Amino acid sequence: MLSVEGVTFRYAGGDEPVLRQISISAPAGGIFGLLGPNGAGKTTLISILAGQLRAASGRVTVDGTPLEELRRREPASLGLVPQELAFYPMLSCIENLRFFGGVQGLGGARLRERVAAVAAFARIENVLARRASELSGGLRRRLNLAIGLLTEPRILLLDEPTVGVDPQSRSFLLDSIRALAGEGRTILYTSHYMEEVEAICDRVAIIDAGRVLREGTLAELLRDPAAVVTVRQGRSLDQLFMHLTSRSLRD
């Protein structure tokens, strides 16, 4: 269980906190969906969990152990798939995989084995020798995912991993992510696509302006009065989201 309790964060020079006393709980072996409009604080929260930013207050634990301590003990226990295509376009796919494996301490036969495994999982074996800059959008997303899986992390942070891909690649990515959760991982998943969240997430939190507005299982959320009205209209989570976060543009 990944628990976030009372996490607050404000960017240097910023007037308002980006996160205000955020608390969520993501169970092991499940996918936790983090929904929110642009600027809600989703990526900031992911960045804090990934160790890129330091929270001003609050704590993050995994089964009661502070995440920082767990990562000191097991540095590869957490994997991040950022929303950017975070690899080197001038390197080939295999060079990227070897590099990101190498910086995490993988070497020799173990590195070769993991590169082959994640390439097979993401179905990029046939393009390993190609430069990343020459790949299609779907293949780039799959390479981005494969890099995050190199060390078999028990906690996986997926920040909008399906942005800009065609329906076939999206379907493949969602199936793959579901399979990863089945292996007992804790997966935190952010997305703008309600149908994705409804399709693969076990628990969902809707956040806006740095606050958690609702958190629960999909069934619990759909029992919310705002969602019940819209269930009859067949729009459920999407309508609840719009009701809670309002229709005003955010950026």
Place this chain on the structure above:
Amino acid sequence: MRGLIRTLTALWTKEWLALSRDVHGLAVLFLMPAAFIVIMSLALSDVFRDGSGRPVDFAVLAADANAAAYLADGIAGEGFRATPAPASEAAARDQVRKGNPALILIVPAGFGADPSATLKLLADPTLPPIQIAAFLQRVQGATLAVKSSSPPLSLEVVGNPRGGRPSSVQQNVPAWLIFGMFLVVMPISALFIAERRDGTLARLVSQRVPFSMLLLGKVGPLFVINLVQAALMLAAGRTLVPWLGGESLALPARWDLLAAVAASTSLAAIGWGLLVAVASRTIEQATVVGGVGTILAAALGGIMVPRFVMPESMQAWAGLSPMAWALDGFHAVILRQGSAADIALPCLKLLVLAAALLAAALWLHHSRRAG
């Protein structure tokens, strides 16, 4: 430890691959300084032969202090300024090797009485030949007041391996080599900002790769590139410039000292590049700050305009530029055949600067991360 070595090896390999595929960045690093060396060495060759109007410090060393003072008074003026005499000929050589003063006249004992007594002039090899000739004329004028005929005079250029005068190429090769080394600010910042923009840096930080390790991962390959630059630029001065009609670069005997100066210069240049990379938000910003900063440091530090043609007040300001420190180091080895002691101060300044710039880059990164 094994994990750290693996991480560093992976970072160096990635940096090599990325740099080797950045054709434009490499072209800037190698072709630009080479072009400057050739163009400026040829263009300024006459200027160097003609000399300049810089006031030159000199001293007179004689057994008889009164005679020394008398001669110094006679020589001073017309752009030559007398300074206190050194204690011995050995001290005189040491001072000239450091370029301060640039000229020391050694008067043998019994000079006034012995018609065959020969004056010896020790000269700094960076001094324009026209100024040495002018000084010799003033020496002859001053000695005629003591003796009825001009005394024999031997000239020794201290530190120049060829025993001759420094050429334009000996000024311009180290100068543009230093400039080329500092141009690493361009590929460092471009790659670093692309890493930040594309999220690879964030991904590496999330993989608990220490930021200091990421910076160290850049230092290794760029350090090697800088040393290759140094070797190629010295080779260009040795072969390309004479092939195009200029003078050949005279190389020093102490390659180890040359390597030490090149290494110190490289680390300072890489430190500058890393700070610009971390501080800049965009590639455009890094190009402006890094590019303009490098050009200003070059203009101030005697790269574009040799320091000896600058006014004295300007020369004092020139001492603030790290490129001037590097140039001092290269001149100590290439022109003056100096010792380890002669390059110690410029190298120390460059290394302290490198450490300070690296520390500033780390501090800036961590202060941003804290929010």
